Structure formats: C-alpha cells, structure tokens
Amino acid sequence: MKADVINKSSNRVDGYEKVTGKAKFGADINFGNQLYAKTVYSEYPRAKIKKIKLNKAKKLDGVVEIITAEDVPGTNEMFGRFPVLAAEEVKYVGDGIAVVAAESQEIAKKAVKLIVVEYEEIEPILDMKKAVKDTKELVHSDKEDNIIEHSHHLMRKGDIEKGFKGADVILERTYYTPFVDQAYIEPEVVISIPDPYRKGIEIHGSIQNPYSVQENIAKVMDHKISEVKVIHSTIGGSFGGKDESVMMMAARTSILAERTKRPVKMVLTREESMTESCKRHPYEMNYKIGAKKDGTIVAIQDEVYTQGGPYNNKAMFANWRGSVHATGPYQVDNVKTDYYGVYTNTIYGGAYRGFSAPQTVFGIESLIDELAEELNMSPKEIRLKNCLKPGDTFATGQKMGKDNIPIPLKEIIKEVCEKADYEKKVKKFKEYNKKHSEIKKGIGISCTLRGAGLGGEGIDTAGATITIDKDGSITLISDLTEMGQGMRTAHAQIAAETLGVSLERLSFINTDTSIIMDGGPTVASRGTLAGGQAVIAAGKKLKDRLKKVAAEKLNCDKEVIIIKNDQVYEYDNVNNMIDFDELIGVCIAEKGISLSAQGWYNPGPEELSEETGQGNAYPTYVYGCAVTEIIVDTKTGEVGVEKIIAGYDIGTPINPQQVKGQLYGGILQGLGYGLMEEFEQKEGYLKTDNFDDYLIPSIKDIPDINVILFDFEDDFGPYGAKSVGELGIELVAPSLVNAFKNATNNRIREIPLNLERASLGKNLSK
C-alpha cells in the first residue's frame, strides 16, 4: 500500500499555537475569583508532627483557608501510599503538612512562613542496603520490612547453578545509578474549580495521566469518579514526571476549592517541583555473568535494589520491566534475576522516560564490555555472538522472531559499527593514546532491545473518538495525552490515512475524562502503538459508514468505493465520484447517519508466570545500537562527547522528522544521565533543587549526533509503526562509560561520569 499521509514529515498539528505564544500551559490558565495555594513542606526527612500552629497565618489579611491532614474529606492515602498531607509523621523533605489558599501568590507565600510546625525528630532511614537488612527500623510501621509492596520481580530460566558450573570465566560486578529529574522546563500547575454546573470538581493542569488523578481525587474527596472531571492543559514536557506530584496538588487544591467554593490554583516553583516530584529510581545492580572461552554467555544472575523513597506507585511496574530486560538483548540459557524496591526517607522514585531501562541497560551493557575485556574479545564481536537472533529465546522464554516479529539486532549492530567506522577508530585511538598522555580518545558501543508498550505490566488498551462535522472538518480525541512528544500529529496522520482525507481537516481536543473512557495511562511509549490502533479502529468504523452511503449514491458496490485524498469514487471508474464534503452533507442531512465513532484497542493481556517470570513479555520489540566517541582530559576530568551514531528499529515512522526529534531529545537526556545529572542529598536533605545546581545539557553540550532509522517490517503496530519515545535515552550512558574505559583504561561503575569520577578514575562515594 502506498501511504498518502503517514511516513511523511508533516508539521505538528499543535505547532502554530506553540510558536506564537498562544498555547495555554497550566500557568496561563486563570479562572475568575481564583485563589492561590501554597504548601508548607516538612523541615525534616523524618519526624513526628507534634503541633501545627496556624493562628498567625490565619490572621494574615488575604488568607482565605488553610487545611491540614484533618481536613481531608475522604481517604488521606492515595495510590502508592502518598498522603494528601502528612498526618502524624513526615517521611521525607517533600511531605506536605498544610496548604494555604490566599487572594494572591504573595500572600500565600507570606502565610506559609507564618505557619509553625513543632516536630520530634526521628533518625531517618537513608541507606538502601541498610533498609533492606534492618527490619527493625521501618519507614512504614504497619509493614514487616522496607521492601515496597509487589516490587519483588524475578526471572528464572534454565538452571543457574549448572550454568555457572559450565562457565570458563565468571565475573561479579556491581553498578550504581543516581536519582535524576525529568527536568521538564514547565514546572507543575494544577487548578481545581467547583464544577459550575453540577456537584463535583473540575481539575485542569499539567497532568500526564488524567484518569489516575480522577480516580485518586474521587477517593480523597469522597466523590464518585464521575463527579471528578480532569482536563489537561498544554503540557510543557513530562517524561513520566507529572504524575504523583500533580496528583497531590490536585488533591490539595480540590479540598480547598470545595471548602472555599472558589477556583484554586497551585503553581510549583522549580525548587518545589524538584523536591516533591518523582525521580528516576537509583539502582544498585549486583551482576554475575558466566561465559565460555569463546565468548558464549551461559548464565546471568542479577540482584537489584531500586530506591523508592517513602511512597511509591511505580517500583512494582518498573521492576517488572527491569527484571525482563536485565539480561539485555542476549541469548542466555540460564537466568536468575531479582528486583526489589526499597522504602527510604528520601526523595522518591517514579517514572522517567525509559522506566528502568536506562539503569538496566547501563548495567548489562557495561557488564558485557567487562566480559569482552576479560576474554580479550572485541566489544562488537561479543555482542554479535550473543545477541538474540531469530529462533532464540529471550530471558522470559519467549521465542524470538515468530509471527512476523523481526529480531534484527545483528544487522543493526553491524551497520551502525560500519557507519561509525568502529574498527578503524579503535585502532586509530589506540595509536593516538599511545602518543598522548593527557588527552585520550575513546570509542564505545552499546545495544538494546526494548519491549514495546506495557506488555505484561498491564493491559495495553486505548481509546479514540473521531467526529466529522457538517463542513467536513474532523475532531479527534484520545484518552492519551500530548505532552510534547508529537502523539497528536501521529494520531492525526493515522486518522487522515485511514479515512483517506487530508491532514488539514483534523483538529484535536485535550483529553477530558468526562468525554472519553479511560484506556490506560500515557506511558511505556504506547501513544502510537496502542493509541494509533484505537484511531485506526475509529477511522475504519466511520469509513465503513461513509462507503455505504457513497455506494448508494454512486450506484455501485460498497467494496469498490475508494476514499482517497478527499475524493470518493468507484474503483476503476474514477469519474463516478462524489466530493468528500458533499458525501458528508448527504450522510448528515439526508440519511441521518452518525459520523462520530469510538475506536477501542485491546490486544488482551500477556501471560507470564509470577513464580518464574516466564512467558510472552511483549507482543513486539524495538531495537537500537549506539557508538559513542569521546575525548578525555585526564588532568581535569573533562569528558567531551564528540560523536554519537545511533541506529534504531522503531518500525515504520509515522512522521520521520518527529521520530528523529524524539530520538535526539532522548539521546541528549541520556547524555545528561551519563555525564552530569545527579541529585545530591545529605542526611536526607536535598542539595540540588534548581537548574543552577542540577545541571542538564545545554546546546553547548551537544555532540555530533547521527540517527539512522531502520524499518524492518513488523505487522503488529498501526501501519507498521512501533514505539519510539523512550528508546533514545538508554544507550548513551553505557556507550559513554565503555568509551571512557577504551580511552583511559578506567572502568566507571557508577554514573554520572562527572569531573571527579573521570579525573580520579574511580567511584568516590561507593
């Protein structure tokens, strides 16, 4: 089939508003008579709350309402144990204790300073390993240990003991990753208003997952779910992050809005955002790998601890994904992995682009390089030897390469290495490094496979509604959210392609929980994969209705009606035609046909055994390989990333330009992860909370990036498309540390590879 609208780099459907400053983000939305809310945060990482003195603040002119935990009408515990406001004990520095609603932002700011909280300090539980071992000191006293509920995920394949017995070499290595922030440039905003027309509450804001906010707020407010309506504003980036924090903000502002009967707006400062929002979980990965002399991997064991903070609603999902991917894109007969999420009195882990992959891929891809060194093999050869090929079985026992699901790792690794001139560069840099003692050059590889969509994590459903109006204009709504990733443009292209119309007809409205059913969250790079299928389903329903009417009008069989490029005609008899707009008129005015249709996608659950982790983890996979070149000043520790060549198979790109944009953006976040980003904490207090100390890549940090798109045919997704959002980020850190080893002969097992680590060539903190 020749595509008319997809696989083309058309401009964003929401671009005009964004380049003119007209797009309304959360902070730009205001309602008449609104109040401004601000939270009083904990002063300690762990303490008993003895007394909260509100008197002075209450007396301040312009303060309208102050709430504490006592004022929560329904439950004070949301999904993942997150409290709306801490009642008896604060468990980290981001815990809220009271919230002020005032006539202006300034007054709210003043008022929170007047609130005095008396505490009794308790020794915080900060160290993850200690929290695991010591079950006397508990973050949650109703539990028997500090392991997060349902966060232990495992994989058992083959016979691990036997596997290691048959190995010629065995390596044991531990890798560490830090807390990092999504660092979207727009801080979180939520506005809650008493529903103007009925009982209930309406919530607007930078909300990645409107339905989970809806469900949690219903419980907090003691409302029916139908009485809570959530609409997201234009979202200034999220990458998984605008979730738990906006849920808490929505709870707090909703309570205030109902009590005051006025709209209540809460805008986080960058410092509040960095303190209160989720981070990428830090990992401690304890790997053991066994291989034959010829490089064949025979066994991998991995025990992983992922730091959750005091509350967590993601470790149970992220750890599953991690346990599935722990052995990387390699054929391994004997596997034993265990992932545990751990409660601590620190900032907390949540979703951030990649969702366990950036940590896991850093671990396994470092390990493979270490194995190659041990065996005196080239990093490229060891990967080519062990990477999954058609007929192999993944760690979950899933047979790869079945049912038109390609497994092109070998081809991708080869081609990327060739484009990067890998072998020649290895030699060249070796020569260079011999001659230069201070400045060193290095090159490193990493490769990956990534399960597309939720897989066994949940059911990958999605919904979309398409409505054609009288004039032929078309409105699309999805239950999934646009956060900048370009989902709307992809959906609009898919809808136009399915319907046979031009993209210009399409417009999009923001997800509104009251008009489209919850099909699951906008996560796991499933916007195109699952959401696109729902759009196709809706489009097909409408097209079928249109064809029926056209067939009557053109006096021919429905099956021979073609709708293409805004024209409707009989196949092989192009002159027997009707204009698309005219057909719409006939449908609505003459025939009374409904031109609104909902599409629903439900691939069914993936079946996996809980005891062994074995089964089909994902219906299909995406793949990638990156080669990174660096230059190191061994005196100063400065690492310059010169070049990244990365190849990805993400299926057919719906919009090649935007797909590349997703990959470039992901790659640069990956560079930040590998090189500079890290939350510093001391005794449970945050040392980094704004962009002056939490460093992210600026334009000055970008290397020469070359992205190659592969498109190995895969029937699973919509028009052959798969997943793209998360894949870009995960290959950079491992290829970077591998390049660093190549340059300096120092192996770094803890990221980021910042100045200290690079100049001393060892881990400082571990």
Next chain:
Amino acid sequence: METLSLEFKVNGQEHKLSVTPNKRLLDVLREDLNLIGVKEGCSVGECGACTVIMDGKIINSCMVLAGQAQNSEILTVEGLEKEEGKLHPLQQAFLDAGAVQCGFCTPGMLMSSYNLLQSNPDPDEEEIKDAIAGNFCRCTGYKQIIDAIKLAAERMNRQS
C-alpha cells in the same frame, strides 16, 4: 503600598502602568499585559524560558525588576507575528524543521534566535550555539532548533 508609574513600549505599543516597584518584568508582562508567551521555568535566570528582548538585548525577564524597564522598548514572542496568521520566518522555520516539541522553551528560543539574526543574518553553527546557550530545551536535543535557525536565516537572506 508604594507604586511605580512604568512607561515603556512593548511589541510596538506604548504602555503606562502603575505597578509595585519590586514586581519582576516577567510578572508585569504576564499579568498586567497578558503576554503569556513569556514563560517561567526556574525563576533564577538559568533556563531562558522567560527570555525577551529589551532595548535590543536578550534578558531573562525573571531577573529584571519593573523599574529597570522604565522607558525601555521590549519585544516578546507575541510581537513576532505581525498580523494574525502571518508568521515571522523564524516561527515558520521552527515549525518546518521540527524544532518544537512541548513548546515551553519555544518563545524564549525564538527571542534569542531573533536577536541573533538581527545582528548576524548569516550565523554559523557555533554562533547559533552561543546565541541560545542560555535557553534550555529538554525535549528536542537542540539539533532541530539549530536546523530551524539556519533555515530561517537562509529564507530571510533569500528574501532580502
């Protein structure tokens, strides 16, 4: 409270406002003049989301007090689109080159790029990087932003 009578020109239009002197220029633009294209990302002069042009110079409007804008001439993203639907070549190039994702950094990026092209109509890659080094973008990885600025420069040079 003491107020300040602020007279300045914004996007070609004269304004006379009465504001508190400690109000930031960012708030004056957003709240008093409803120019919501000026964004706030960090409030400490690091992210560049609040970038506007004041008297021909790039400034972070979160770091400038209203009083400092007295008698100045300011250009915000709203001033780039001369009439509804008639985009500045930079705006069009940002769309065409895929330089916009979430769009939160975009107004600031556009202002920094605009200022660059005013003084340097044919910048090379390094000059582009220098010009927007103070504007963070977390979404795009910057590559398509560089492409967009080059494209705009090329189109503008061809026009003139």
